[in-house]
Amino acid sequence: DTAVSQTPKYLVTQMGNDKSIKCEQNLGHDTMYWYKQDSKKFLKIMFSYNNKELIINETVPNRFSPKSPDKAHLNLHINSLELGDSAVYFCASSHSGRATDTQYFGPGTRLTVL
Amino acid sequence: GDSVTQMEGPVTLSEEACLTINCTYTATGYPSLFWYVQYPGEGLQLLLKATKADDKGSNKGFEATYRKETTSFHLEKGSVQVSDSAVYFCALIRSNDYKLSFGAGTTVTVRA
Numbered sequence: 001d002t003a004v005s006q007t008p009k010y011l012v013t014q015m016g017n018d019k020s021i022k023c024e025q026n027l028g029h030d031t032m033y034w035y036k037q038d039s040k041k042f043l044k045i046m047f048s049y050n051n052k053e054l055i056i057n058e059t060v061p062n063r064f065s066p067k068s069p070d071k072a073h074l075n076l077h078i079n080s081l082e083l084g085d086s087a088v089y090f091c092a093s094s095h096s097g098r099a100t101d102t103q104y105f106g107p108g109t110r111l112t113v114l
Numbered sequence: 115g116d117s118v119t120q121m122e123g124p125v126t127l128s129e130e131a132c133l134t135i136n137c138t139y140t141a142t143g144y145p146s147l148f149w150y151v152q153y154p155g156e157g158l159q160l161l162l163k164a165t166k167a168d169d170k171g172s173n174k175g176f177e178a179t180y181r182k183e184t185t186s187f188h189l190e191k192g193s194v195q196v197s198d199s200a201v202y203f204c205a206l207i208r209s210n211d212y213k214l215s216f217g218a219g220t221t222v223t224v225r226a
């Protein structure tokens with residue numbers, strides 16, 4: 001069983017479109033995250049939810065809106081896609097968000113905006 | 115703010131060579147330190163971690179020791195294999211925080 005899964009794995013779309021990426025974890029964790037990895041492999045946190053509550057919201061354009069319908073899911077919706085949004089987006093989860101917890105990552109969603 | 119600086123790559127080695135990837139950090143308090151590995155086309159996997167000073171993390175022949183005095187967490191392996199070819203990320207998380215701060219990643223290629 002996949003611990004942290006994301007769909008889709010690849011997403012190719014036109015500028016200006018709206019798209020969503022879904023994430024699910026079956027680890028029973030309380031905390032979930034979205035990270036963005038750019039073309040140079042640099043990783044940066046975007047959002048974090050703990051028990052469905054937003055706890056981290058880094059400097060991310062408000063075109064990006066996370067939604068957590070329950071503890072096992074954290075989806076990412078992106079409005080009015082721009083070329084600079086092209087990246088690999090990783091979902092992750094951890095038991096409680098404590099510093100000593102390991103974060104488990106999904107396989108990533110490669111978004112290409114044309 | 116928090117930051118992680120790791121040795122720039124790419125690094126190319128022959129099989130059975132020794133690997134060291136340097137990592138130093140800047141953070142307040144006592145962060146937890148991690149090494150994550152990303153194999154080609156895959157997501158990140160935890161390689162090892164250390165949560166307090168002088169702890170040594172180890173896994174798959176890799177080791178790293180949390181050195182508070184030098185604010186370092188260097189990754190070492192005595193004899194690499196082709197299957198170790200990947201991107202390695204050093205990361206930290208502060209004790210009162212939720213987010214991982216990553217280094218820029220070091221691409222390692224091991225040739226047979």
